[in-house]
Amino acid sequence: MNLQHLQDYLHSHAQGHSQPYHQPVCAYLYDLEHLRRRADMLRRSLPSQCMLFYAIKANSDEPILKALLNHTDGFEAASLGEILRVRAIDDSVPIVFGGPCKSDIELEGALSHRIALIHVESEHQLRRLNWIAWQRNEVADILIRVNPAHVPQHATLRMGGQATQFGIEEAQVPSLLELIQTLSNINLRGLHIHAISNNLDANTHLALVKHYFDLAEDWQQRYGLKFEWLNVGGGIGVNYADPNAPFDWENFCDGLARLVSAHQPGFKIVFECGRFLAADCGCYISEVIDIKSAYGKHFAILRGGSHHFRLPVSWQHNHPFLVLPQDDWHYPFSRPAVHNAPVTLCGELCTPKDTLAREVHVERLRAGDRVVFLLAGAYGWHISHHDFLSHPHPERLFLDN
Structure with a gap:
């Protein structure tokens, strides 16, 4: 995010609010040119055998x-609604379809909208997809999503290496591979393993x-x-x-690159990044309405809060x-x-959980100053409970050049 965009926004806001009673600043700013440059850099750095898809759950605007579009190799969607968002901007860009729960309507919709690959997460989901594809006289291209028995590190969230609702337990994969060979309307194209x-x-x-790689090569052989x-x-973090x-x-x-060279796998390697790609293209800016003290601690009360920007509360961290x-x-x-x-930065909601940063040192913070939360381009507005208490929504501005 270009800080000059922030200054320009605040200048324009001041021009429009010269009266004593004004609407406090509260906005998301997204830098689209920065986003394109970042996508190009990430994509260019990958080995030629790799592809970069954008997981649109991070920010689907x-x-x-x-x-x-045209700065990644495609999009990952996790619902029919997300598929329709992508198809609204392009009718042919590759889409892969993930998510543990796919209704019949979603599976049929995925086929209707020419999804490149459907990530199958259970035997029942596989059988339903085969049945729907048979009714349509089509063949569905799929990846099996695997929940591996072992994940070689810890991370903030784990979807594999333990009992979760995601994917198919590694020990159950062989029987599913055998089942697929009997299903006339399923074409197995590979594996999806997203564990952390x-x-x-x-x-x-x-x-x-x-x-x-080792799992895929073992099952192929x-x-x-x-x-x-x-x-x-x-799974790559911010x-x-x-x-x-x-x-x-x-x-x-x-x-x-060394790993690919040593293994020489015959398959394309797909990364489906959301947070890592989009986080730093956006910021959330909020005006300080009040500064107060209680029992020896300081609190800044902001116009806005977790109903706009739920990420810090959800992940229990002090947001930068x-x-x-x-x-x-x-x-x-x-x-x-x-x-x-x-000082603890609090929102305007009637709950003590509405905090975006707790006990963070400041040199000076005053009522009327603006706080800019960085790295807010992903999982900010899109995971938040926007209408709790019916406060006004923030402005949402998409800046280009």
Whole structure:
């Protein structure tokens, strides 16, 4: 996110709100040119055998999808609604369809909208898809989503290596491979293995991908199969605790190139990144309405909060922010402020859980200043409970060049 965009936005906001009573600043800003540059950089760094898809659950707004069209190799959708969002901007871009729950209507809709690959997550889902494809006189191209028995590291969220609702237990995969050979309307194209989320360590992520390679190669050899695709999911993290120490993408891609060269797999390797691709294209900016103290602690009350930006509460972290001072003060009485002290940044909701950062040291923060939450381009607005307490929605601006 370009900070000049922030200054320009605040300047335009000040021009429009010169009266004493004004609507406080509260907005999402998304930098589309930055997003395109980042997608190009990530895609260019990958070995030629790899493809970069965008997981649109992170941010499915039309301007975001349009910005990434032709700057990624395709999109990953997790519902029919997301499929329709992609098809609204392009009728032929490749889409892969994931998610543990796919209704008959969604499976039929996936076939109708020419999905490239459907990630099958259970035997029942497989049989239903075969039945629907048979009724349509079509063949469905699929990947089996595997829940591996072993995941070689820890991460913020785990979808594999333990009992979860995601994928098919590794020990059950062989029987499913045998079943697929009897289903006339299913074409197995490969595997989907997405076991973790928000991993921050490049070396352990390489170990994870190598483990996925080993599983795929073992099953190919054992069952005489030839996979065309291995979808290794997303799972590459964003360091909210220290934005200056991001996931080492360059080191990861160097190691991945060596891994591909050593294994020479015959399949395409697909990454479906959401957070890692889109997080730093957006910020959430909120005006400080009040500064108060209670029992020796300081609180800043913001216009906005977790109903707009639920990520910090959901992940239980202090979200990174910066303070943009606002020197104008139109009230005829003193200005609440906190100096050189820790402060908790709270939203406007009637719940003590509405906090975006807790006990974070600031040099100075005053009522009327603006707080800018960085890395808010993914899983911000889109996972939030927008209409709780019926406060106004934030402005949402998509900036280009």
